[in-house]
Amino acid sequence: MVRLLTNDVSVGYGDVMIVKHLSVQIPDQKITTIIGSNGCGKSTLLKAITRIISHQSGSVLLDGRDISKENTKILAKKMAILPQTPEGAAGLTAGELVSYGRFPYQNGFGRLTKKDYEVIDWALEVTGTLEYKFRPVDALSGGQRQRVWIAMALAQETDIIFLDEPTTYLDMAHQLEVLELLQRLNREQQRTIIMVLHDLNQAARFADYIIALKDGEMVKAGTCAEVIVPEVLREVFQIDAVIGRDPRTNKPMCITYNLLKGEKQQHEKNIPALYAHAGSAY
Amino acid sequence: MIHPVLVKKQRFILGIALLLILVTMIGGMGLGYSSLSYDRLLPTLMGQGTFKEEFVLYSVRLPRILITLLAGMALALSGAILQGITRNDLADPGIIGINAGAGVAIAVFFLFFPIEAGSFVYLLPLVAFGGAVLTAFFIYVLAYSKNAGLQPVSLVLIGVGFSLALSGAMIVLISASDRTKVDFIAKWLAGNIWGTDWPFIWALLPWLVVLVPFTLYKANRLNLLGLSEPAAIGVGVSVERERIHMLLTAVALAASAVSVTGGISFIGLMAPHIAKALVGPRNQLFIPVAVLLGGWLLLFADTLGRNIIEPSGVPAGVMVSFIGAPYFVYLLLKK
Numbered sequence: 001m002v003r004l005l006t007n008d009v010s011v012g013y014g015d016v017m018i019v020k021h022l023s024v025q026i027p028d029q030k031i032t033t034i035i036g037s038n039g040c041g042k043s044t045l046l047k048a049i050t051r052i053i054s055h056q057s058g059s060v061l062l063d064g065r066d067i068s069k070e071n072t073k074i075l076a077k078k079m080a081i082l083p084q085t086p087e088g089a090a091g092l093t094a095g096e097l098v099s100y101g102r103f104p105y106q107n108g109f110g111r112l113t114k115k116d117y118e119v120i121d122w123a124l125e126v127t128g129t130l131e132y133k134f135r136p137v138d139a140l141s142g143g144q145r146q147r148v149w150i151a152m153a154l155a156q157e158t159d160i161i162f163l164d165e166p167t168t169y170l171d172m173a174h175q176l177e178v179l180e181l182l183q184r185l186n187r188e189q190q191r192t193i194i195m196v197l198h199d200l201n202q203a204a205r206f207a208d209y210i211i212a213l214k215d216g217e218m219v220k221a222g223t224c225a226e227v228i229v230p231e232v233l234r235e236v237f238q239i240d241a242v243i244g245r246d247p248r249t250n251k252p253m254c255i256t257y258n259l260l261k262g263e264k265q266q267h268e269k270n271i272p273a274l275y276a277h278a279g280s281a282y
Numbered sequence: 283m284i285h286p287v288l289v290k291k292q293r294f295i296l297g298i299a300l301l302l303i304l305v306t307m308i309g310g311m312g313l314g315y316s317s318l319s320y321d322r323l324l325p326t327l328m329g330q331g332t333f334k335e336e337f338v339l340y341s342v343r344l345p346r347i348l349i350t351l352l353a354g355m356a357l358a359l360s361g362a363i364l365q366g367i368t369r370n371d372l373a374d375p376g377i378i379g380i381n382a383g384a385g386v387a388i389a390v391f392f393l394f395f396p397i398e399a400g401s402f403v404y405l406l407p408l409v410a411f412g413g414a415v416l417t418a419f420f421i422y423v424l425a426y427s428k429n430a431g432l433q434p435v436s437l438v439l440i441g442v443g444f445s446l447a448l449s450g451a452m453i454v455l456i457s458a459s460d461r462t463k464v465d466f467i468a469k470w471l472a473g474n475i476w477g478t479d480w481p482f483i484w485a486l487l488p489w490l491v492v493l494v495p496f497t498l499y500k501a502n503r504l505n506l507l508g509l510s511e512p513a514a515i516g517v518g519v520s521v522e523r524e525r526i527h528m529l530l531t532a533v534a535l536a537a538s539a540v541s542v543t544g545g546i547s548f549i550g551l552m553a554p555h556i557a558k559a560l561v562g563p564r565n566q567l568f569i570p571v572a573v574l575l576g577g578w579l580l581l582f583a584d585t586l587g588r589n590i591i592e593p594s595g596v597p598a599g600v601m602v603s604f605i606g607a608p609y610f611v612y613l614l615l616k617k
Contacts, residue, residue, distance in 0.1 A: 076518025
């Protein structure tokens with residue numbers, strides 16, 4: 001029995017259902033990645049599991065209890081969230097931002113205890129941001145800032161950490177830096193990590209378990225060897241992909257891809273017309 | 283986690299603000315239509331003044347000074363809270379429609395209910411309070427969407443809409459009524475500090491005594507509400523509940539202040555702003571600064587206003603707007 005699962009969950013805005021009757025089980029102490037094309041409901045699913053938005057029907061269970069009925073502070077001791085493009089830290093130092101992660105353990109005026117200070121320093125240390133402790137978050141680079149936000153999530157000392165596209169807006173080196181940090185947290189401290197990723201190859205490289213969504217429904221869930229295959233990618237992304245193996249990690253990777261035939265023809269039809277138009281101008 | 287240097291700076295600024303308040307208070311005690319020279323202040327305070335001196339000080343000037351000080355503090359705190367929960371630096375109880383709500387309630391009450399001099403004084407703050415709460419309630423309900431929760435942008439927009447609509451309603455109300463009654467309401471709207479007697483101080487003081495510590499107690503939560511909503515939920519803040527509590531607090535403060543001073547805006551905008559510019563965005567640091575600055579600003583504006591044109595003076599609300607409107611434009615341009 002896994003700790004975290006969804007049971008026939010549907011989420012929507014108004015009448016439009018974004019996630020439809022989804023039942024997924026999140027393997028404990030593994031890295032799970034949710035993939036899918038834009039608007040498939042992957043972020044929405046993440047938000048529903050983390051109680052950021054409420055779901056219309058079904059249930060999300062953590063340790064056998066429905067999260068919509070659970071005390072939110074107790075949940076915050078069990079799961080932490082790094083939202084997509086977090087903001088609002090203007091004027092704060094990295095240390096202060098990380099100290100906010102101690103909120104679920106505080107009461108009253110929010111004085112930090114010795115234990116809190118230890119955890120904050122530890123979180124900064126693990127994420128390699130200890131040197132920025134007294135620096136304003138605004139003054140940090142994108143990658144540094146993202147690591148500070150991850151440190152804030154770590155300061156919550158939760159077994160489960162959710163991340164919504166943690167590599168967005170980062171350059172390639174910083175993307176890898178963040179993903180490797182998450183991998184270390186998973187391998188060394190057995191934390192369950194669930195994230196939404198855009199990049200298929202990053203998902204394949206770092207995830208133990210992949211959930212592929214299309215139009216709010218699950219197409220396939222399993223190990224990367226099971227999910228990163230041409231048939232699934234055809235269904236999920238409408239691409240014709242060539243799957244090989246990463247020579248370094250031996251994980252499956254998408255070497256190249258084309259749009260599916262039907263859509264390709266449409267594009268070809270448009271392009272000559274464009275050229276013809278351009279030609280006439282010369 | 284706050285840097286000790288910053289805490290020291292905040293203490294220093296608090297000290298300066300207190301000094302400014304003290305100087306303005308003493309200045310205000312000696313200024314006015316009736317003369318009370320500065321060298322007679324101390325003896326009068328010690329109880330050795332003449333009857334006239336004591337009357338001027340204790341029944342005219344001191345109540346007014348204290349009322350403006352307390353009302354300014356309440357408005358500043360209210361603005362600080364509203365800016366926090368809406369994550370909008372332009373939020374202010376006036377802009378969000380709370381002043382107009384209290385105004386309409388006062389106008390309706392004043393025009394249509396029989397007045398008994400004794401209870402009237404004590405009922406007015408209650409009526410204004412009710413009007414403000416009702417307005418805030420409607421604004422909240424309309425700004426609330428089932429899926430996205432309370433949208434800060436729509437809260438401000440609907441607040442502005444309500445403010446305009448209620449001002450219109452007020453004009454309809456007073457255009458059809460008796461001259462003398464309209465006079466009182468018109469003065470009320472201009473922010474002419476009308477409640478200048480000790481009972482009004484006792485009506486206002488408890489709110490501050492309770493709600494300033496309460497807000498400071500909630501400062502940490504306000505900090506978290508200042509992050510994005512998902513981040514606040516993620517660390518375990520009951521966002522919706524905290525917003526309602528803080529909104530009620532802000533409404534109570536603004537309503538209690540406005541009900542004794544009349545329609546005063548901009549204090550709630552300026553004071554938190556200046557405070558944040560001075561000591562940064564941490565609620566536990568800037569709120570005390572904002573409260574003192576708000577008190578001082580209104581006190582200063584009123585002290586100036588009541589001495590500019592003798593004997594009736596310029597209403598404090600108008601004085602504040604003279605300072606506040608350009609500041610508001612400056613903020614908009616800076617953005």
